[in-house]
Amino acid sequence: MTALANVDPNITPAFASDAGCWIDGHWGQYATVRLMSLAVERGWRLSDEDDAIFLRLHVSAGSPSSPEASDGDWEALYEQGGLADQAEAWLNDHVAPEGFVFGWHDGEFFLWPVHVWHWQGDDPDACDCTCSQMSAAWAYL
Known part of the structure; x- marks a missing residue:
């Protein structure tokens, strides 16, 4: 993320003080719709087509019995490189503060x-963090 003076005024950045859980597990199958929201x-801008998909998904998430979203809409959300992946990448590129990353862990979005x-990888010895960085990381685990 760039310095605040260079940020698009239509984008609301996050700060280090915002670190923590942004989407908790109670969202279940609708967590990725919440991610898009x-x-x-x-400030994420969607194409007209993706905006229409998002609106149908959003209505379905608010009322699970709603037939608004089609199977194709859900596939557009979940497929590899789909809307959920795009939303996460956009948040990391435009909203996350320097030195912070958004991501999923145990069904929750942080x-x-x-x-x-x-520390979440398969090989904790591969980490090149300093002792103070590792100590600070424990505060979030």
Whole structure:
């Protein structure tokens, strides 16, 4: 993320003090619709086609018995590189503060310092964090 003076005024950046859980597990299958909502609220611009899909998904998430969203809409959300992946990438590129990354862990969506994510990998010895960075990371785990 760039310095605040260079940020698009239509984008609402996050700050280090915003670190933590942004989408908790109670959202269940609708967590990725919530992810899109957060990105749109922060300034993510959708194409007309994607905006129409988002609106149908949003209505369906608010009322699960609603037939608004089609299987194709859900596929557009979940497919590899789909709307959910695009929303997460956009948040990381435009909203996350320097040294922080958004991501999923155990069915919840977090904004954590990059050093916390090193601890989530398969090989914690691969982390090149300093002792102070590792100590600070424990505060989020």
